[in-house]
Amino acid sequence: MISSSAKQQLIKMKLSEITDILEQQDGILEYTGMSFDERIEYLINSLYEIKHEKTIIGLRRRARLKMPDACINDIIWEKRGLDKSKILNLATGNFILSQNNVICMGPTGAGKTFMACAIANDAAINQGFVTKYIRMPDLLSELHQPEANKNKIRKRYAAPEVLVMDEWLTSEDILNEDISFLLDLMEDRSDYKSTVFCTLYPCSQWNDKLKRRVIGQSVIDRIVHSSVIVDCGTINMRAAKRKR
DSSP states (O other), X not given: OOOHHHXXXXXXXXXXXXXXXXXXXXXXXXXXXXXXXHHHHHHHHHHHHHHHHHHHHHHHHHHTOSSTTOOGGGOOOTTTTOOHHHHHHHHTTHXXXXXXXXXXXXXXXXXXXXXXXXXXXXXXXXXXXXXXXXEHHHHHHHHTSTTOOHHHHHHXXXXXXXXXXXXXXXXXXXXXXXXXXXXXXXXXXXXXXXXXXXXXXXXXXXXXXXXXXXXXHHHHHHHHTTEEEEXXXXXXXXXXXXXX
8 A cells, every 4th residue: 555645635635536546456456466567557458448538428427418428339220221331431430631621511400410419429539639529600799799700609619629510501691701701710610621611502502592692602612622511311309219
């Protein structure tokens, strides 16, 4: 057993977990039979697991996902026509390492938000990537506040390694200045970060939603060419769950 002074030193170094791990080992034959090197390795592995779990909890809290418990294992696959191999590949996080985007597409109730949050949890947060969730209507509302600092807002949403943009292009009153902001934001993220979009509309209709402006085409150009499309099907999952 380590001394109380050693415990205090570990606490001051913010390594109090080590005292807990060592105390768990005391008096247990499984550990007393270990060599010094084995106990050190066990200590390091245990400390890593504790620190990693705390990191993941913090990342999930700061991401503020709409569905924080969503995961790939809970996706309902039956009768939806989902491309399971594509979605499981996204869950590995390779698209983040390649700085690609994901576009979750489908009608209202198709499970786009759940899909995006599940991908964000499994591919990003659980693997240590900084993630943030925002609804596009909330982002535009934030921009339209009288005291809004657009540069600070842009930096806030440009910074995360993975940004989940829900309800993409659902707002009917997108202003020229909004489209300019989106262009700057996508320029900051393009080729550097990954964005997961949830949208009602196929990419072929985005230009109409952005009022066929040249600057809108520039926004689209910075997204679609490096995106993986996930068709969430046409079944209303809210209605389907109520019937179960």
